[in-house]
Amino acid sequence: MTLDETDKKILRLLQEDAHLTLKDIAKQINLSLTPVHDRVKRLQQEGIIEKYVTILNKKKIGQNLTVYCQVTLIKQTHDTSEGFNQSILNLPEVVECNFVSGSFDYMLKIIVPDMESYHQFHQQKLSVLSGVSLIHSFFVMSEVKSTTVLPI
Amino acid sequence: MTLDETDKKILRLLQEDAHLTLKDIAKQINLSLTPVHDRVKRLQQEGIIEKYVTILNKKKIGQNLTVYCQVTLIKQTHDTSEGFNQSILNLPEVVECNFVSGSFDYMLKIIVPDMESYHQFHQQKLSVLSGVSLIHSFFVMSEVKSTTVLPI
DNA sequence: TTCAAGAAAGAAAAAAATTCTGAAAACTAA
DNA sequence: TTAGTTTTCAGAATTTTTTTCTTTCTTGAA
Numbered sequence: 069m070t071l072d073e074t075d076k077k078i079l080r081l082l083q084e085d086a087h088l089t090l091k092d093i094a095k096q097i098n099l100s101l102t103p104v105h106d107r108v109k110r111l112q113q114e115g116i117i118e119k120y121v122t123i124l125n126k127k128k129i130g131q132n133l134t135v136y137c138q139v140t141l142i143k144q145t146h147d148t149s150e151g152f153n154q155s156i157l158n159l160p161e162v163v164e165c166n167f168v169s170g171s172f173d174y175m176l177k178i179i180v181p182d183m184e185s186y187h188q189f190h191q192q193k194l195s196v197l198s199g200v201s202l203i204h205s206f207f208v209m210s211e212v213k214s215t216t217v218l219p220i
Numbered sequence: 221m222t223l224d225e226t227d228k229k230i231l232r233l234l235q236e237d238a239h240l241t242l243k244d245i246a247k248q249i250n251l252s253l254t255p256v257h258d259r260v261k262r263l264q265q266e267g268i269i270e271k272y273v274t275i276l277n278k279k280k281i282g283q284n285l286t287v288y289c290q291v292t293l294i295k296q297t298h299d300t301s302e303g304f305n306q307s308i309l310n311l312p313e314v315v316e317c318n319f320v321s322g323s324f325d326y327m328l329k330i331i332v333p334d335m336e337s338y339h340q341f342h343q344q345k346l347s348v349l350s351g352v353s354l355i356h357s358f359f360v361m362s363e364v365k366s367t368t369v370l371p372i
Numbered sequence: 373t374t375c376a377a378g379a380a381a382g383a384a385a386a387a388a389a390t391t392c393t394g395a396a397a398a399c400t401a402a
Numbered sequence: 403t404t405a406g407t408t409t410t411c412a413g414a415a416t417t418t419t420t421t422t423c424t425t426t427c428t429t430g431a432a
Contacts (some may be wrong), residue, residue: 071281079281082274086238089388100412105390118277120238121368123270124231129223131370136320136327153364160371165364168288175288175358179370206327212305212317216273216368218283218331219312241419252381257421374432381426388419398409 071116074099076220078107079116083217086120123216130181133207137176137194140202144173148199155197161189172204223268226251228372230259231268235369238272275368282333285359289328289346292354296325300351307349313341324356 071079077097081088094104111117126132141148149167152174156165164177180186186205195203223231229249233240246256263269278284293300301319304326308317316329332338338357347355 079274079276083276084273086272086274090390091388099410101389102391102413103411106410109390114280115277116280118275119236120272120274121236122231122234122238122272123368124235124370124372125267125270126370128266128268129231129370129372134318136318156365160369162365163367163370165366166286166288166360167362167364168358168360170358174364175360206320206322208318208320208327210319212319212326213308213314214317215315216275217312218276218278218281218315220276220281242421243419253420254382254422255380258379261421376431377429379426379428382424384421384423386419386421388417390415390417392415393413395412396410398407400405400407402403402405 071220074103075107075111078104079111079220082108082117083220121216126179131179133180133182133186134211135178135180135186135208136206137178138172138202138204138206139174139176139194139200140172141174141199142201143199149173152197152199159189159193161193172202223372226255227259227263230256231263231372234260234269235372273368278331283331285332285334285338286363287330287332287338287360288358289330290324290354290356290358291326291328291346291352292324293326293351294353295351301325304349304351311341311345313345324354 074097078093081093081096090101090104090108093108094101097104108117126134139152141152153165156162156176161178161180162176163179164175166175167173168175178186178189180189190203190205194200226249230245233245233248242253242256242260245260246253249256260269278286291304293304305317308314308328313330313332314328315331316327318327319325320327330338330341332341342355342357346352
């Protein structure tokens with residue numbers, strides 16, 4: 069369960085590129101295939117490595133607008149929250165949703181093709197969810213940084 | 221450059237699991253290896269597939285606190301912005317940083333081990349950046365959804 | 373009808389992952 | 403220290419996957 073320096077080196081490499089071969093990794097950290105293989109397998113089994121995913125270029129698939137969205141519910145009861153949470157899971161435009169402390173309840177990150185799509189999403193998919201009281205939108209004008217790499 | 225239904229099927233599968241073999245994909249979309257191979261290669265070359273990454277479990281590597289952070293600069297000149305942008309790229313705790321429209325300038329997403337680490341980060345790394353005027357933090361209490369999958 | 377282009381199938385070769393065997397190093401307990 | 407145990411790693415063999423090459427099938431235009 070505790071990560072030694074070799075584990076960390078492997079994780080740092082794999083975070084950046086999930087298609088690195090064991091051979092590549094072995095070479096970069098001066099080990100043979102076997103220990104690298106065993107460690108990666110162990111890290112997967114322990115759930116430290118959660119999954120391998122493919123990152124697409126938003127722009128190139130026509131998803132040009134990112135919006136941060138602060139949502140406030142009518143009341144914070146368990147039922148209201150649970151209903152909202154479940155609905156969010158079914159909305160593919162919502163790529164992040166977190167319950168937060170502060171002057172509103174949820175922070176969402178939405179990705180859509182354009183402003184017209186966002187208007188539709190807002191009107192027909194988000195504001196109609198039961199329990200939703202206030203929605204405050206912030207539009208991304210320029211992306212400075214976006215990474216899946218965690219400090220380790 | 222234009223994606224047909226087969227391309228989209230491949231992208232949908234690969235977004236969820238970058239370690240699917242060509243054989244697996246071929247089977248799921250009823251094709252042989254060759255066209256799947258050719259299409260994946262093309263999608264990579266065109267940059268539609270940007271990269272393959274490994275997602276780690278935040279909790280299991282001790283990164284227990286996520287914070288959304290709204291930053292306002294003293295002034296919005298090009299130089300001030302550029303300086304801020306460059307500094308952000310060097311901070312591993314910042315996993316997202318976007319320039320947004322509205323009552324503040326930047327929306328950041330920060331991942332750190334705990335509140336003490338965040339305090340340190342805030343005081344010693346963020347607030348000291350030149351040009352930073354206001355910082356407003358929202359702490360994540362519960363993660364509802366977090367995905368790298370884009371609607372396609 | 374015939375030719376050319378695009379998409380897919382199948383087979384062969386190259387590369388990678390997986391499994392197996394065993395050696396070296398580190399740690400434990402008498 | 404010494405013997406026993408565990409952990410970590412190396413090397414080789416096997417299996418699986420990727421990559422490359424050749425061929426077939428379909429479609430559309432001359």
